[in-house]
Amino acid sequence: MKDLQTIDLSARIGALTLKNPIMPASGTFSEDLADVFDLDVLGAHVLKTIMHGTRAGNPTPRVCDIQSGMINAIGIPSKGIDYFRDEMLPYWSEFKAPLVVSISAHSYDEFARLCREVSLPGVTAIEANISCPNIEADGNAFAMRPDTTQEIVTRLRTETDLPLWAKLTPNTGEPVEVARAAEEAGADALVVANTMLGMSIDVDSRRPRLGNVMGGMSGPAIKPIALRMTYQCARACDIPVIGCGGISTLNDVLEFLIAGAQAVQVGTATFQSPTVMARLIAELEGWMTTQEITSLEEVIGSIEGSEAGVFE
Amino acid sequence: MKDLQTIDLSARIGALTLKNPIMPASGTFSEDLADVFDLDVLGAHVLKTIMHGTRAGNPTPRVCDIQSGMINAIGIPSKGIDYFRDEMLPYWSEFKAPLVVSISAHSYDEFARLCREVSLPGVTAIEANISCPNIEADGNAFAMRPDTTQEIVTRLRTETDLPLWAKLTPNTGEPVEVARAAEEAGADALVVANTMLGMSIDVDSRRPRLGNVMGGMSGPAIKPIALRMTYQCARACDIPVIGCGGISTLNDVLEFLIAGAQAVQVGTATFQSPTVMARLIAELEGWMTTQEITSLEEVIGSIEGSEAGVFE
């Protein structure tokens, strides 16, 4: 029997060590959750994507539910960089958990500028939400293609010394090429992945159920897609992968770790149960104890018998 | 009150008129279902994809379930063209419902040859499953890109005078461009869409839950993706779209019709309830009666207020 005193939940994301591998997904977390549980139990804090200026976001209704998940078209309502620096950063700096700031923009220059300006003391890492439409590429998200990914990550890399995470989209047909492009351009980690584009219609009114017509699917329905991409990216790249998509149970967390993720982000599950992240951390520790596993390294990437076939 | 004697369920797929818009999806239907209900109630019969030679298919386990759906990696076990001609075609020719033969291949030449050879009396239309890996494009499916789609559909078009349906994949990042390429190359209809690539891991054994590691997701979990693509393709193309993905209730059928589909294919739902297609036809007729709708044309593409926003 191993010494279970030494159970170590810490997760290494490049140079960064998180005290555990559980953190929120951008856009599903805010200071409001601090009323519900002690947010310092989390491995990191990841904020809703901010953009440079102030923006309103999309028309309502902004969410609808689907089988085993939801679709959102919140957009990125943003109070801008000044509000972030003056109001949000001081609040989040009070916590011990590392702060990850998600940023986005519609053009290379704006993105680069925002990246430079958010590289402030108190910020631990920057997550680049490159799933946002790029106006210089016909409105296609940067992360849809390897070339635009390479270009934007290269630009961001020159603007900051902070760890830079690139958040990929599952809507691309070339996830592995995009992941490699982000790695080559100097990303320190990959967040895999953002929401999947979907739609829902109200049959009685014959109207789309979202004000924006289409929106991003999240929740358990997309888990197999995010898990597959996590597996593909972890095999193809040397930088750490942070899994994200539909994670709501300990079993889900373990699937992503076994597939090769170093850590995971939890989004929609928090809407069903606000305390889920705190529970997952405790459950993960409980599971490691039962299994006599003292370090996550014994789990991460431990998938067996996966000589990948060709899918047809 | 309209004359409800004249309720007309017929669906027009180009030159072809089906007596109703409900048909099975390839790979989820076979003569075995004839033991359960009268298959002539269906709008059409769509067979499991055949390839030219005999093939074994993938290792087991070939299926696993996920939240609100399943993943399959059956592969395409095929008894080849001779078996099709000599054994299957005579059997299916006995039915009144039109016969749609799904074909695939790993190269342009093989695909073209198979297309020519299945263009036999008794076959009503050919569905080209271009979601199959193309050996001449690094194993990427033909339907992943507009150029390979254009090339294969052009080749197939020259080989047959039968209506030619192109079945698209949701794994591409360019669904609209692919749909347009198929249309320009002469496809008579689009089937939107095939399965979404996914994965599942058994945490206890740390093994993938499919023999082939990755597989295709189907069932309600993918419905919002297929519906979104149906909507996108129906707006972008003039040829008819046949919706497919996660359809299991009357509400689902109506969502696809409202989004612009002329007809729908039902796959995984038949595994949960073998009689579901017969029930959907009766329910559709019942709904039209209640709503005093006499023709599907009043429903197809009738989506309101859908000035599409940009998703971010």
Add this chain to the structure above:
Amino acid sequence: MTYIPTTVSVPVPQGLRPRCSEATCRVVSNTPVNGEYRLLTLDAPEAILDCQPGQFFQLLCPAPEGENPFLRRPMSIYGYDKSAGRLEFLYKIAGAGTRGLATLRPDDTFNVLGPLGQGFSMPDDWQNLMLVARGVGLATLAPLARMAQERGRKLTAICSARRPELAMSVELFESYGAEVIVVHDEDGSSTPEALRPLIEARIAKGDVDAFYTCGSSRLLRMLQDLGESHGIPGEIAMEQQMACGLGMCQACVRSFRVGDRIIQRRVCREGPVFPISEAM
């Protein structure tokens, strides 16, 4: 499958008790009221019963046959009693979620999250209160009646309905000492044109310090108008599609007119109760 501990205690911020929490409640009863509505009475833990009228809960609705309501559904508190451990919701069946609620039978358990949002305020200078609402909106305003009685305020409740017998909560309002006026569509007494003089007569008598309303945008516009002309403040409870219910997702925003600016606020967090004058 994997080992999953059944209960894990979650660390709560130092010195702060959770403002809202998840709780599993036992169904005491779930019975039809007035044809269109149902009253759900729960046996609820004390921890979630520090409620204010106007607040709401997010209910994790059970799945009815063939449907799967994924998101929680917001529902106003219809009644609560901390000492008795009782929590009540009055709901109308609208879709999958409320159909799921309707399947709950006594002794079933299900999960609620709350109390959420900001309730109604009742400043000291609001002595004579007038409540005007319609349909399920009356559910949201119901707990105001008790609050008014407890604080010794005078309450007039105008209950609007399609037919007189469909007017909700009349007995409940009366039991807390409110004067109840039922208006309805059948005799035309519920139109803004008919209501307005009725209310203006009360205002003229000095009987109205503040309005409370909920639901109908026609009523809102009338009360905004009356409020502006006569300098009478008031509060409205509003609705919007929600995901988190806590303020995190920004799904539930609505526009408000504040001075000459239009701003967006989250119904779940800054609301669901807002000044009548700012609502749009």
Add this chain to the structure above:
Amino acid sequence: MTYIPTTVSVPVPQGLRPRCSEATCRVVSNTPVNGEYRLLTLDAPEAILDCQPGQFFQLLCPAPEGENPFLRRPMSIYGYDKSAGRLEFLYKIAGAGTRGLATLRPDDTFNVLGPLGQGFSMPDDWQNLMLVARGVGLATLAPLARMAQERGRKLTAICSARRPELAMSVELFESYGAEVIVVHDEDGSSTPEALRPLIEARIAKGDVDAFYTCGSSRLLRMLQDLGESHGIPGEIAMEQQMACGLGMCQACVRSFRVGDRIIQRRVCREGPVFPISEAM
């Protein structure tokens, strides 16, 4: 939501009654047997009770808390009685689906599809039958005992288990007149080495015309070997992951040795019962 008729009758092929059908059954009881297993007894419509031993049903398992078994689960018929309208399954909790089954309580209803597949055959020249099985495999072989008695065959049942008290279906086999031999791991009597002489002694006495087995691959290999040496045929019921259960999806294939060729067959359609000699 949309109008959905509750019952729609589905046209059945002319002159052919459906070989299998979906039916909603009422749970009569669902009780633990022997610690590891549970016996589920259903009140089932006549239409699905033209069963053969060795056939199976696809059960639409209810969702246990926090899980959602999507595909139907295959389960052998443990018992059936057309006149009494009874259908029984004996199952072991393995994962989400069987955990869901375990939640069923008397008077709950749930949906089954069947009977499916090809059952055991019992040709006239198989007069002395020997059944060798272990664990839940004995559930699959249980209805053979009644069939053997009805046809006046002599049946010897070798029931293997970890411990003697865990041997399944012993009373059931005995009640249909079978001779039961319990072997187990504790005294080593269940190893192929110990079983082999036992069976060979019976063969020598002319007591074995055919074998039936299920489940264990060690038992299979032993019986294939014995069968080949002594020219004794037999049948095995096999398992494989399934989706449709009807033959449509080709999920459930296994390899079989037929002459010198290896071919693939669908467990749900050509099986689940196959010749012992061809199984792999």
